[in-house]
Amino acid sequence: MVRFYDTEVASRFLLGTARYPSPESLAEAVRRSRAEIVTVSLRRESVGGGKVGHAFWDLVKDLGVKVLPNTAGCHTARDAVNTARMAREVFGTSWIKLEVIGDEGTLQPDPFALVEAARELAADGFQVFPYTTEDLVVAERLVAAGCRVLMPWGAPIGTGRGLNNTYGLRLMRRHFPETTLVVDAGIGAPSHAAAAMEMGFDAILLNTAVATASDPPAMAEAFAEAIRAGRRAFEAGLMEETDLAVASTPVFGAPFSPFAG
């Protein structure tokens, strides 16, 4: 089980709901991912509308999973805070994936606005899931602001580059042994997700790698297996890497050996 504030879930895979070829594909992907938490957003409703949002919301509710609303697209603390408040009302949850974009090219978070928004939202009773970098000082500020979950990037959103700075992520895990750490964004292949779990991260959040696969539901299942594999390996105690070879088959008693045995 992995803990997100006062909630415990069995699945360590959080899945995004965007960019799927069809609603059926999304629904099937969520099912095969066995995810218990999916991310959602708020967008402007078309005039005379309510239908689009309504339909999507029904689809998600039918999936029987928890939702984690995000503040994607916000560039200031104020917009993020007000988006979070709108999300809490519509989705009926105090969970918020806090994204405050600071650079268009990398969509990297703005650490200043992120910490400010996290403080305000925590004070207002939100349970904040901040999308951040591997910067330890920013992470410390977020924890000080009340965050019990941190979501460092693997690589920029949608790049599929995997773990861009394994050294930094490893240090982050070591630095925050108690905080729930989720690698979010940049994961492109199941092997990337497994590698993060083997390092001891608590969970993985991704979207693009599943939604843009040729077969999204199958890819969702592949990631689910890889995440379980990585976690299981972390708990089963991975071997130490060595520089020189060590025979697996016993050396002693080899046929035709000049030595007795």
Add this chain to the structure above:
Amino acid sequence: MVRFYDTEVASRFLLGTARYPSPESLAEAVRRSRAEIVTVSLRRESVGGGKVGHAFWDLVKDLGVKVLPNTAGCHTARDAVNTARMAREVFGTSWIKLEVIGDEGTLQPDPFALVEAARELAADGFQVFPYTTEDLVVAERLVAAGCRVLMPWGAPIGTGRGLNNTYGLRLMRRHFPETTLVVDAGIGAPSHAAAAMEMGFDAILLNTAVATASDPPAMAEAFAEAIRAGRRAFEAGLMEETDLAVASTPVFGAPFSPFAG
């Protein structure tokens, strides 16, 4: 299903039987790995004996899996060929994992002796699984000798370094689209195995990473999941890696945007 000569099996995970803390641990690891093929060896029987080999052989037979005998420890084509013949008689299979060691530090195969032994064994009716490097020319000679399976190393035996030369392995897969390619040796973590499967390799053979884990049966299951994940991802069509970020959540219609939408 993956094909080894005229045999097809469902599991793409071949597991070694050496270096486990106990026979029970080995048996449980094989069960949880869902492997259908395990590697075994021949060693000198103690005088007045037959008991040790007998006991191990019974244990393996109880597992209900196919055995792939190896020629581990041989340094010449002649020793490898005669070891293979002894293995065929004792294990009752014409499958042979052909290992001819050429260097003690890396336990790397001797390409010259390997090709010579492969020729002789193929001519003698064996179905040869040669342990080789990513060298394309050596691989071509092995195929010319009659090998329908090639087993390139990921890294030296027992190092757990993973895929030491991904570029070379990628080229090898591209060069031999039809041959059954198994990454054998050097795999240290499930993420390594998944990465090889994502490249399109047909199967993984490993031993040390499972046998020397703190909990070998759990690690065996972790590898099994990762190998399935990697294969599933390969078939589901992985996303292309990009250099710059791409938003997953739709950009259009973001609240508080100055633009209409």
Add this chain to the structure above:
Amino acid sequence: MVRFYDTEVASRFLLGTARYPSPESLAEAVRRSRAEIVTVSLRRESVGGGKVGHAFWDLVKDLGVKVLPNTAGCHTARDAVNTARMAREVFGTSWIKLEVIGDEGTLQPDPFALVEAARELAADGFQVFPYTTEDLVVAERLVAAGCRVLMPWGAPIGTGRGLNNTYGLRLMRRHFPETTLVVDAGIGAPSHAAAAMEMGFDAILLNTAVATASDPPAMAEAFAEAIRAGRRAFEAGLMEETDLAVASTPVFGAPFSPFAG
């Protein structure tokens, strides 16, 4: 020539003065590095003293190089600002290498205190050389604060790991085409320095890799050559990396070819 505010120098190598086995070794290393700028610090003078600082200061003045005082060891903006002011008075320069440490394990900068101190110092007439990470948003704030030089880390101070996040550094160079960018800290070998220069960075600042080498003066010269090499290569236009081989020797007219030519 490379520009640091209103000063232009020929050498793209900035050298630290700490951790040398002897003053002679330091002096010789600086000479062979051909560095025109060295970093220095302020430390508490021993009571009845002035001698230690005096001697070191004379040694540096004899080297005939510019000094770049640092605020090493400061953990708050206030301490860094006051250390900078003391440095300006003693060293007679308005240049300051601004270090505000935010984490003891990595000695990574505290982005919040760093930006605050940079603002205050720039307003007070300093020419600030901030030691920062590859974070683009923090970098933007530093530029907005008036910094015309940025010094992103290669890896944590003293680790010698080289360029820990080449992807992030590459994006940073692309993002700030006009700003003077110096890779500072973590460089362990001349090949690391050359790689950074090949990416288009303007200069390299290092200390430990030279001072703790077996032969510091020789290592200083090695770095000087590598930095020139990397810069020259950047200007000479590096080839594009390709995936498949391309013969260098002309293929046409090869002896014994079955084709005419």
Add this chain to the structure above:
Amino acid sequence: MVRFYDTEVASRFLLGTARYPSPESLAEAVRRSRAEIVTVSLRRESVGGGKVGHAFWDLVKDLGVKVLPNTAGCHTARDAVNTARMAREVFGTSWIKLEVIGDEGTLQPDPFALVEAARELAADGFQVFPYTTEDLVVAERLVAAGCRVLMPWGAPIGTGRGLNNTYGLRLMRRHFPETTLVVDAGIGAPSHAAAAMEMGFDAILLNTAVATASDPPAMAEAFAEAIRAGRRAFEAGLMEETDLAVASTPVFGAPFSPFAG
């Protein structure tokens, strides 16, 4: 000084003569590289001719450097051996860069034909410089055949990928402490060359990265500097890489510290 059989030269940079934009560019590149050895080839002379070869040969002689003829384009031991004999007569040297191509996609050497040709040529009085892979067993056979120089690839010819398998190259250097080892092919940037020299390789042979640069003579000089830098660093004793940060500026006596000092 570096030794090639009974010849010692000061420069550790061997430069190829192909693919330059003009003969002037080639000549200037050789001058600025300070190379003392350049590679050349033999190609079919046009009927009524002798002029083309003549002109090129005069140009090379004017450079006052030693020539290392190659057998580029040969695919069999027999063709390589006869090309070597023709080269010895025309170029008046018993040095031969032995290339026997085994695969068109990677231009990788054919280890079987390579060893066979090396044996025959060594027996015939040649001083063989074999272009090989990092395979230790093949390398041992070449040494047994009489080779005192080995030239492992960095990466496939013309790819500019650098050192494709640093682990394998490191082991090769350790395995052959006495043999002259030249990294040949695949080097794309000065930082790659410096890295190989830092590992203790004796020299670098390259062509494409210089000849196809925007400014070949400048790139030649850049590589020359990087190769000297790498060698100097190897001799000056590189620092050990560490995982956690270590302050360079003394910690003791920092201003505003709460501790006495």
Add this chain to the structure above:
Amino acid sequence: MRIIVNGHECDREASTLADLLETEGFSPEFVATAVNGEFVPRDARAGTRLNEGDAVEVVSPRQGG
């Protein structure tokens, strides 16, 4: 009276945010709202008067990553 709804400038007579949602045909229970950048909770809509130039946001659930 000119106001801005989801970034579109338009001319409306709605005196309160609640009126606007009704006249525009938004289903009140499926949307969230903000005026001039500040969230307006569901139960405060009726009491929120709209003035010339106000910027109104009306949002509903969507796919997100």
Add this chain to the structure above:
Amino acid sequence: MRIIVNGHECDREASTLADLLETEGFSPEFVATAVNGEFVPRDARAGTRLNEGDAVEVVSPRQGG
């Protein structure tokens, strides 16, 4: 007669490989054999005479990687 069994030099009177296996107490159906580096199939053991200095291998199944 001095022969080498699995690398151990010893003194045996067995005239054939089959005899040796029996006198040494190896279970014939669980082992494979070679003499002087060449495999000797099960059914050839009785016909394989042992001579002074012969090197005999008697192997059985073991763990392998």
Add this chain to the structure above:
Amino acid sequence: MRIIVNGHECDREASTLADLLETEGFSPEFVATAVNGEFVPRDARAGTRLNEGDAVEVVSPRQGG
């Protein structure tokens, strides 16, 4: 009067920062100074009175990275 000089608590009678430097034997032109965390320029030292519990910093050039 108890003051803190470079982190050492001590008992001094110096009434100004300039006095302190002189009585302590610091060479005024080679050091920089701060009192209670704030930089004190050279020409302000004479005018800077020291009070009970003041923390004084006296620093000079050193090696740096």
Add this chain to the structure above:
Amino acid sequence: MRIIVNGHECDREASTLADLLETEGFSPEFVATAVNGEFVPRDARAGTRLNEGDAVEVVSPRQGG
């Protein structure tokens, strides 16, 4: 007589390799030669008779990597 010179099939009367080089205008001291895949040293050219179908290689120095 039909022979192959550097891969080109042609009709020549040259009786020896030396003759061929001369009639073809190759400068003997700047080229190296082979016949049917085997190197022919300079001083053996005059004594090397050419026969129907022989494959002759005439090569000279070129750029190389």
